[in-house]
Amino acid sequence: MSSRVWRLLKTYTVLVYGFMFAPIVVVLILAFNNSQFGGFPIEGFSLRWFYELAENEAIIRALRTSVTLGMLTALIATTLGVLASMALVRYQFRGKQWITTFLISPVLVPETVLAVGLLIFLRWLHMPRSFGLLLIGHSIIALPFVVLVVQARLIGIRRDYEEAARSLGASPVQTFFQITLPLLMPAVFAGALFAFTISFDNITATIFWRPSGMETVPTQIFGMLRNSVSPEINALGFVMICITVGLPLLAGGLARYFSRRKV
C-alpha cells in the first residue's frame, strides 16, 4: 500500500478513537471545573463538585445500592457460572448443546425484551418488583460472560491434573477445591469483575426492574439529567469511570504480580 493510503488510514483511525474517547475526556475534565454549570468554559480547578457529591444523600444511597447489587450479582453469577462451566466442559449429558445456548442467550436477546419478559413472568407469579428481582435480572445478564470466560479457561486446564489428584485419594469435591478451582481462579476473578461491571453499568433493564423509590447510580444520573445538567454529574461520571476502568486494571496488575512471584 502506498504511504498516502497508510496516512489516510492512520488519520481515520485516530479520528474514530478520538470521537469515541472525547466525551469521556470531556467529562473527566469538566468534573474539576469550578463553574456553576456543567459545561465549558473552564473557570478554574476545583474539587467542589466532589464535595457536593459526597453530601448528596440520594447519590450516596444510589451508589450504595449499585455497589451492593454489583457485588451480589458478581457472587451469584460467578458461582453459577463456574458450576455451569464444570458441567458443560467436564461432563457428558443429554441436551448439553441446548443448555449452552440457553445460558448464553441473554447476550443475544435485546435487553428490553429480556426486561419485559422477566417482568411479565414475575407479574404472572404475583410477585412485586423488588431488590431481589433486580438481583436475579442482573445475574441473568451477567451469567453468559462468566460462563464464556470460565469455560475457555477450563478447557485449557488439562484433565490429568484432576485425574492425578483423584488417583492420590482426593474425592471429586476435594479435587475441585484443591486443584480445579485454584487453577481456574484467574478466570473466576475475571468473570466476577465482568459481572460486577455489567451490573454497575446497567441502565436499560434496571429501569424496568427496580422497585419504585430505589435508584442505582445510572438511573440516578438519568433522573438528574431530566431536570438539568448538574456539574455533580460530571464528578459522578469521573467516579464511575474510576471504578469500571480502574478495577479491572488493578486486577490485571495484581494477577500479573502473583503469577510472576510463582514462576
Added chain:
Amino acid sequence: MARVELKSVRKQFGPVVAVHGADVVFEEGSFTTLLGPSGCGKTTILRMVSGLEKPTSGDIEIGGNRINDVPIHKRNLGLVFQNYALFPHRTIGENIAFGLKYRDVPKSEMARKVTEALDIVRLPGVEDRYPSQLSGGQQQRIALARAIVIEPDVLLLDEPLSALDANLREEMRVELKTIQDRIGVTSIFVTHDQSEALAMSDKIIVMSAGRIEQVGTPEEVYNTPASEFVAGFLGAANLLQARVINRDATHVVLETAEFGQTPVPLSHAATLGQSNDAKLMVRAEKLTLGPKGSDGVAAKVEAVDYQGQLARYFLRVGDTQLQAMNMIDGAPFGAGETVALSMNPDACAALPVGGPA
C-alpha cells in the same frame, strides 16, 4: 502390592469397541508392559484398572477383590502420566505430600516421607520449588515420587517417557526400572515404543485393534511371535510366504521360494496349527551377508543405510525384498553388489498367515 486380574473385560465407547474381552493377569511385584500402536486399547485397559473408565462388562480384581465399583480415590493406586500432571500451583513438596494428606499420615512423618521419596528419585532438596522451575525429566521424577510415596498397591504408568527427548528417555527407563525393582510394586506400563517394552518388562502384552495378540517375556515375544502383527511390530522382521512340507517330533519344515527348505524348531511354531500355508519369519539381524561365492542364497544389495557400528541392507532375492542388519566388519557392502545370504533356521519362526490361529 497386589496382583491385578482382568476377567473378560470389555470396553465400548458408543459403537466403537476399544477392548474386546481381555483376560489378563498382572503378577504381584511384576513389571508388565501393554504394548501396541495408538488406538489399540492399551491406555483404555490402564484407565479401567485406575478407575478413570468403567468396563462395559467383565470384572477387574486387585489383590483378589473385585473393584469395578470402587471409585478411583479409594483404590490406592499410583498414576504417572505422559505430561507429568504436576499441580502447577503447588510446590514440589506439596505435590508429593498431596496423596499423604488423605492417608492420616502425621505432619512430621509426612516431611520425612517426602524427603525419602525425593531421595529415591535422586532429586533431594527441591521441595520448595515449583514444577515449572524443573526440566521435563525432573518433573517426571517428581511425578513418580508423588505416585510411589503413597505406597500404592499398583503403579500405573501411562507412556511416562514419551514426552522426554531421546537420550533422557533411555536414561530414565533404566532408572524407572531400578526404582521399580527396589520398591517391588506391581507395575503396569503402557507404551508404543517396542525398545522400552523389551528393555523394561518382565512380561509384555502386545495389543492390536482392541485385542491381545500375545503375552510373554520380552524374549518370547521377540523370538517367537504369535502373529504377523507381533513379528512386524517388534524389531525388523522379514515375513516370507511359505508352505509346510513336513512335520516331525521336533521340527516343522517350511519351504520358501527364497531359501528352499527350512526346518523350524517346533517351539518356534507354537501358533501355526495344522494349516499348510505359513509365514516364515526371519529377523533382519539373523540374515547374514557374505561375499559373493560363499555359502548361501545370492542376493542383490539395493540400498544401504549406514548406522555406524551397524548397517541396514535392503536386498532383493528374486521378486522378494528383504531387510538385513549386520555388524560392520571392515567395510560395509555397497549398493549394487551381489552377496550371499545365509541364516540359521533355529533363529526363524513359523507363523500362521494373517491373524493368530
